[in-house]
Amino acid sequence: MLHTRRRLLSLAFAAALSACATTAPPAVAPQKNPKLLVLVVIDGLPMRQVTGYRDQLAPDGFARFLDHGRWFSQAHYGHGHTVTAAGHSVMLSGAYPQRSGIISNEWRDPATGAQVYNTGDVAYQYIDSPTAPLAGTSPRNLKVETLGDVLRTGSPASKVIGISGKDRGAILPAGHKGTAYMYMTETGRFASSTYYMQAHPQWVKDFNATNPADAFFKKTWAPLLPEAAYARSVPDGQSWQIASGNGNKLPAVIGDKMDGPGPRFYGGLLASPFGDELTLAFARAAITNEKLGQRGVQDILSVSLSSHDYINHAFGPESRLSHDHTLHLDRHLQAFFQFLDKEVGAGNYVLALTADHGFTDTPEWAATQGRDAGRFNSSPSLAVVNTALSARFGVDRLARDFSASGLLLDEKLAADKGLKFADVQAAAREELLKLPGVATVFTREQLLGDDRTTPYLEAMRKSFDPTRAAQLQIVLKRNWIFSYRPGGSTHGSPYDYDTHVPLLFWGPGYVGQGEVKERVEIADLAPTLAAIAGLPAPAQAQGRDLKLKP
Template identity: 55%
Template sequence: MISVNLSATATMKPAFSRYFSHPLRLSLALLLAAVLAGCASAPAPEPKPKLLVFLVVDGLPQRQITGYRDQLAPDGLARFLERGAWFSEAHYGHAFTVTGAGHATVLSGAYTHRNGIIGNEWRDAQTGEREYCTGDTTATYIGHKTQPLDGTSPKNLRVETVGDVLRAADPRAKVIAVSGKDRGAILPAGKRGTAYMYMAQSGQFASSTYYMQQHPAWVNSFNGRKLADGYFKTQWKPLLEEAAYARSLPDNQRWYGPRGGALPMLMGSPNDDAPGPAFYSQLLRSPFADALTLEFARAAITGESLGQDEVPDILSISLSGHDYVNHQYSAESRLSHDHLLQLDRLLQAFFADLDAKVGRDNYIAMLTADHGFMPAPEYSQAQGRDAGRVNGGQVLTRVNDGLEKRFGPGNWVSYSGSSLLFNRQLLAQTKVDANALAEEARALLLAEPGFAAAYTRRELESGSAAGRPFFEPMRKSWHPLVSGDVQYILKPYWMFGTGTATHGSPYEYDTHVPILAWGPRWVKPGRVDSRVGVVDIAPTVARWLGVAAPSSAEGQPLPLPN
């Protein structure tokens, strides 16, 4: 602060006036005054959160959050809906809405056509060999058996994530990801983070040798507690009274198959004497695997000192249980209804611990999903919809038979991701025109019941089919170096196989997911009804953390409430 003696200025006035009567001196004085004024009014740097807690609920459609909102706990999901920002029209822009593709998108801001994760599994475009989205035979699980197609690294991810950018800017930043599924941890962690995944063979969590050669002490300590074993012979009981589930389908629907599905549900077989792989796998289809995942996240916060200094950290948590439950019983089931309510209570307890450990004003929590879920075809048929099931093996046989009639003997195509992949060796031997083969394969595919649209490699590469039905989302699900040669989608409410329900389409029940954010210092509360994309999450998160958006990101920062 500058102090001025007013009486002294009166005696100095003539000299003062003569000094500033010179034009150059006057200009310099005015420039100096402007600079000083600018310095005085410059805003303080925007504070960064100490921790970003990024939550993905696998297989959670937006309709379930709004449909059961009145039954939520006061400070679980309601923390976002009542005291945070939420987006009522958040959607994926790609067509093949599956776990691998969704988790590759959320923190990269890039859809499949850039990130290269065309599905959960596919075939190598040149050799036809099977590939897994996070498969890498050069890395193995630490302390656990590893099969050739197990997920152990982000080798197939072709883009960077927010965590990669953050750690490139400051290597002191920590990026930890945990999930019930390997792809749910590995893909959000990016290339520079560290992923831990639930091991269904042991009920423990493990990383891989891509990240480290041995676990830190806190991981060994957590696994030594054998928390999963505590759920052996425990029952998953409904949280509310029977009448509260009137808006969802009763238990034991006929399309659940001969084993049915009802609550309460026993964890473990009545004949088992001790926990084993079947029991540890069963936990994934219950609230208990998510409880374990959140408990491991608590251990990571303490063990890695996340959010304890001025360098921002990221903790990514993908909760896998809801996807397993929805596949087994559908999102319309009472089991799915109750699972969401159980998960909501788990989140409430987790947020309370975050508030105590990190501080309410020190972190941002954000929640989304990797995809939604379609209803079971039988349920849709009962609602009067055109719905059904496709036997993928039979379709492939008929398509290959049709191609043989025109182009000669051989297995011409196989499935890869959401496309038909040509047999490259057969194509080279016969010198058949690839474009002619693609046109015929498309015609045969669209003659099958349940198929809605198909586009060829030539159309997808050139964009010549722009404006035609579903072309843009299908093109965003297609990568020229990884995908096959005829990209397809099924009709609404149709699915492959005999499972109860699934996902993987460009329709609203699969694309419409929650985007929720909470953090009082950074996020003002309110509902936003404008349509936004999941690719908008990464630029938003990057802005909060004070780093550039990932280089391949194609979204824009979310229009947060003012």
């Protein structure tokens, strides 16, 4: 049975790869409006990795955009807390987290201190898969409409589908009126939730029935190029590279020392090139079976590939493992794009590619390069702040916890004890500024004000929803990260290495060609795609149309 699954997947991928001899996408006359908009999101891909490995790219993956499309070499996120959910909420809404309400992946309710997950909704469950208490099951917390919502409001027959290895990567781009499918690490299958439907369509059942993830059990992730090609990257096996999961050296056998596929294997699959391969196989099935872009109405497909983020978290973007994954990803994209050419028609769709955030270099490696770098551990920092506040005011636990990018203070407790909240907030800010790695701390009053000159204040303001965010918002020093573990890296800052991401377009006749060096924002993506599709921009979009039509 395992051999049969491998053979079926191999045939599917081989068919998609068969067109790879073509060095340029076909030139065709476009329709008035594209029949399909395809957004590809690479979770955790900084722009510096796309341009840094340009000489090693395949001819029709990322190079399709760089050589034959319109691409923006200075595209940034405008908000300061650059994390997965926030980025995915911006892409197709054009609204910063200050409006969308998606301030982070998770946060604490300011009134109760209860934990909130960005797409969590206990009213709905995954279909045919277990549902954890904080699982992402609906877009209820998203306060704004997306481009897909605009499309389906005017054209109910249109389809909007979001697919990802992560729930937030599928749900947020799909908006309120689309359909989301996410990878289940417990089962190795893709599932939707009861927010969207009560049962999966037959094609999803058929896809899952083959247990497609099992085809990658004991498969080897080997370097794509000879060793010398990776001289620009940090070698494997460094002490700061996380060695759990699939290990920290290539070649790596996925599922090594396991008796058979199971939740640990299915989770580890995402931290390898095979996670992208599987997600794109599901996307192909969706295009074929839902006949996206082939039914006389416009459709939108969003595919968010999660593997690069897991790899960068474990090994850092400077690593050979991240470098090699970028190249594997590039080849998978090439096959997917050429599948679209054949299935939908090269003149019938527009491609856009971006990322939800960039990535910070691993602090330990950055330190070897002479940078001031380090890790800010929230748990001991909270204890230090509360000890100082207790000594000053005689009240314990005035600071509830760190929440998203800030410190959440207990306003009710302060009021009950007869304390002026302004005094507690000022004292907490003072203590935070004493901690190693803290660059600045903004108060709620600053974030609600109109100061446009203080560095990073405007970026943090765009991440601040006063109904959901902590009163004090923290900006760490450059090269410092919020981290509770001794290895790996992360993102989340307003600095360029976290905000600077790809913004790439391709669509003959729709978007033109060439590099644009003007600084733009990812909030511009939704209004730009809306103009290309002949649709109004989402109502609360804060970006602008980049006017790509030639």
